Amino acid sequence: MKKLKFRGFTLIELMLVVIIIGALVAMVMPRLTGRGEQARAAAARADIMSNIATALKLYELDNGDFPSTEEGLNVLLNKPSSSESWRGPYLEKKPIDPWGREYKYKYPGEHRTADYDLYSLGKDGVESNDDVKNWE
Secondary structure, three states: OOOOOOOOOOHHHHHHHHHHHHHHHHHHHHHHOOHHHHHHHHHHHHHHHHHHHHHHHHHHHHHOOOOOOOOHHHHHOOOOOOOOOOOOOOOOOOOEOOOOOEOEEEOOOOOOOOOOEEEEOOOOOOOOOOOEEOOO
16 A cells, blocks of 8 residues: 655745735725725615605604604604504614614704704714715
């Protein structure tokens, strides 16, 4: 029977593999940085323009008007004592933006005077250029 010789990798071969992996990581990482914030902003935009907006429209159809600023978005989850025609809940969970804060809601709106203002304060949590809003 023939004896098989197993030969390990040399140090140069291992270093070459590490260099190749490092070069691949150096090419891919810049493309991935910043994508997390873009994804959060897109999720907030989808909530504001579609998910929460649909719930607010259903609430308006059932109750004749949008919730007041004081009632806020909580009436989409819990029946207010003043409403007899509430048919909710209109949302499955409390509307929290991707940064972990509640969405801001005003009715009547300052920017959209025909209905409501709905927005997220974005990453920094203060009114600035990174806000995601339902106007403009």
